[in-house]
Structure formats: structure tokens, C-alpha cells
Amino acid sequence: MTGLLLIEDVVTEYRTGGRTVRALDGASLAVGAGETVGIVGESGSGKSTLGLLAGRLLPRTATCPRGRVLVDGQPVLELADDKIAALRRERLAFVPQDPIGALNPTLRIGRQLRLALRGTGADPAALLDQVRLGPHVLRLYPHQISGGMAQRVAVAMAMARKPALLVADEPTAALDSQVREEILTLLFTLAAEHGTTVLWLSHDLGGVGRRCERVAVMYGGRIVEEGPTADVLAAPRHPYTEALLAADPARVKDGTRLHTIAGTPPVLAGEPPGCVFAARCGAREDDCEAVRPQTRTAGGRTLLCHHPVTAHPEETAR
Ligand SMILES: Nc1ncnc2c1ncn2[C@@H]1O[C@H](COP(=O)(O)OP(=O)(O)O)[C@@H](O)[C@H]1O
Ligand code: SF4
Ligand SMILES: [Mg+2]
Numbered sequence: 001m002t003g004l005l006l007i008e009d010v011v012t013e014y015r016t017g018g019r020t021v022r023a024l025d026g027a028s029l030a031v032g033a034g035e036t037v038g039i040v041g042e043s044g045s046g047k048s049t050l051g052l053l054a055g056r057l058l059p060r061t062a063t064c065p066r067g068r069v070l071v072d073g074q075p076v077l078e079l080a081d082d083k084i085a086a087l088r089r090e091r092l093a094f095v096p097q098d099p100i101g102a103l104n105p106t107l108r109i110g111r112q113l114r115l116a117l118r119g120t121g122a123d124p125a126a127l128l129d130q131v132r133l134g135p136h137v138l139r140l141y142p143h144q145i146s147g148g149m150a151q152r153v154a155v156a157m158a159m160a161r162k163p164a165l166l167v168a169d170e171p172t173a174a175l176d177s178q179v180r181e182e183i184l185t186l187l188f189t190l191a192a193e194h195g196t197t198v199l200w201l202s203h204d205l206g207g208v209g210r211r212c213e214r215v216a217v218m219y220g221g222r223i224v225e226e227g228p229t230a231d232v233l234a235a236p237r238h239p240y241t242e243a244l245l246a247a248d249p250a251r252v253k254d255g256t257r258l259h260t261i262a263g264t265p266p267v268l269a270g271e272p273p274g275c276v277f278a279a280r281c282g283a284r285e286d287d288c289e290a291v292r293p294q295t296r297t298a299g300g301r302t303l304l305c306h307h308p309v310t311a312h313p314e315e316t317a318r
Helices: 047-053 081-091 109-117 124-130 135-139 147-159 177-194 205-211 229-234 239-246
Strands: 003-016 019-032 036-040 062-071 092-095 165-169 197-202 214-219 222-228 296-298 301-303
Touching: 003 047, 003 197, 019 047, 019 062, 019 197, 019 222, 036 047, 036 205, 047 062, 047 165, 047 197, 081 092, 092 147, 109 124, 109 135, 109 147, 124 135, 124 147, 147 165, 147 177, 165 177, 177 197, 177 205, 197 205, 205 229, 214 229, 214 239, 222 229, 222 239
Parallel strands: 036 197, 036 214, 092 165, 165 197
Antiparallel strands: 003 019, 003 062, 214 222, 222 301, 296 301
């Protein structure tokens, strides 16, 4: 497995109105070529910030005082503007949450597709056909199509250059459930055909379970548990992963009570002294609030917790 994306101990802070919000607090993630990885966690856990980091697409109010990001071994945070522009154009693609907002309202779909395809010689109608849209859509403006059609167009544009890495940030949050499944199937099918690595930022644990080989669970700007999806979902080891699963309506059997996670995710101003989940954690012990958990790895899983839900015999500190 070659390393396509490496995020190493990144801190990202937003400065707004004299206030600093720490969105990433030492986030680390390694993704190999061709993998499908789901990033899950409640709103505010840092998923979008992490996704934008891959293309250095953070707003100007954001700074990264610590850590590094590599795509194809290239240091994304330090690249000259022409180099990062080339990397974005040739290797990366993003599918946003709001497809209509991401399209240019003043240009017909056909014109936008031709711009996306510039230099490839590819046919816009063929691209639309890949996402099951007819050629008549080429003549329409974004306001003339539905949200589901707009998201198909956004997927077509993202995949036009067969990117190495596709970051899809809750791409179906605004769509109804049937359309959602269709779009996700298209996206993952095209990615598999092109060998594109997918980073799917999502609230949908079940969907990640069905479509991603690996899952990374984010909380408080760090990845608190990461590993093969089937293992993590079947036997979560971080108390936060366990709580997220217990709060997932799709996984709760009829007649059983849905557990919500009491409290709200933190908004960090700097580095907290101990575990950032301590205030909400049922497994908390005395050391949790005082000592910051460090990454441990065991059995293909990484974990940030002093007292995992189940112990692993091979566990080692890293
Ligand atoms: N542009 C921004 N300006 C200020 N704070 C931001 C901005 N974007 C995100 N944040 C804050 O950073 C934290 C992480 O947000 P985000 O990366 O959007 O997480 P998620 O995608 O998991 O909801 C949150 O506390 C959020 O309010
Ligand atoms: S370190 Fe402690 S507070 Fe944090 S998740 Fe683990 S048990 Fe809970
Ligand atoms: Mg987000």
C-alpha cells in the first residue's frame, strides 16, 4: 500500500472576532492509494477541516501552527501556489455538502462540465451519462435542476479528471434517503473504476459500514479510533465510538431504547490537559482529565484512550 495522504499531528485554528477555535488538535491519519475511508463524528468534531486540509483549502482565518500534510509525498502546507494549484487540478477532487451552492449559477451545466474537462478531450455528454443524466441537462442552468441532479453533476465534475483522492464532505446530507443511496452508489462505483481513493466525511455509520474499508472516528479535533470498518463497528474500543453506535438510530433494534450522548462536543480554544471526551465519558477515571491520551496501536487499530472498552492482548503504546 503506497501512502497517498498523510496527515501528521496537525493543529488547525480558526481566528474569528478575536477568538481562537482549535478545530484540529493533533489529528493524524494515513490513507493508502485506492482505499475507502469513512470519517465519522458529531458536528464540530473537525471532519470538514480535516478534509479541506488535504487540498489546503482552508479559509484565510485558519492557521496550522503544528503538523504536516503530505499528498503523494508533497508537503501540501508549504507548496508554492502554482504547485498546490497543479496538485488540486491533477490529483484531488472535492464533493461538497451543498451541490447547488457549489455550481456557478450563471453558467449552463454543459459549460461548467467543459471547463472541468478542459485539456482532457473528454465528452461532457459521456460524463453526464456516467452519472445517469441525459444530454438535455447540458443546456440547463443550476436553478433548473433538483438537488439530486445537482449532486450527480457535482460527482461527474469531481470525477472528470479521474482524481487520485476524492474528499466527499457529507455529500448527501441535503437529499432524501433514496436519492442519497443512488448518489453514494454512483460515487463509490466511479471511484472503484478509476482507482480513486475516497475520504467520505459522514454522519451515516451504517453507510460507512457498507461502503468503506476503514473508518476513522473523530472527536475534539483528533482521530480517537481508527481501523478496519467491520472490526470497529462490531467491537468498538473507544468509549466515544461505542456511544456513537448506541446513538445511531439505524442500528437500534425495534423496541430498544436509543441512547443519546449526553452533553455536547467541545469547542476548544487550545490544547486541553487530558482527554477531551472526559466530560461525557461513562468510563472516565481519575487520570483521564489530567493526562492527554497518546495514540496506541494494536491489531490494526489505533486508539486514543486510557481505558478502552475492551482490552486487546497485543496492545502497545506508540
Ligand atoms: N470557518 C470557521 N471559522 C471559525 N470556526 C470554524 C470554522 N469552520 C469550523 N469551525 C469550528 O471548528 C470546529 C470544527 O469544525 P468542522 O471542521 O466544521 O467540524 P465538522 O465538519 O465535524 O462539523 C468547530 O468548533 C467549528 O465551529
Ligand atoms: S481516556 Fe478516559 S475519559 Fe477519555 S475516552 Fe478513555 S476512558 Fe473516557
Ligand atoms: Mg462538516
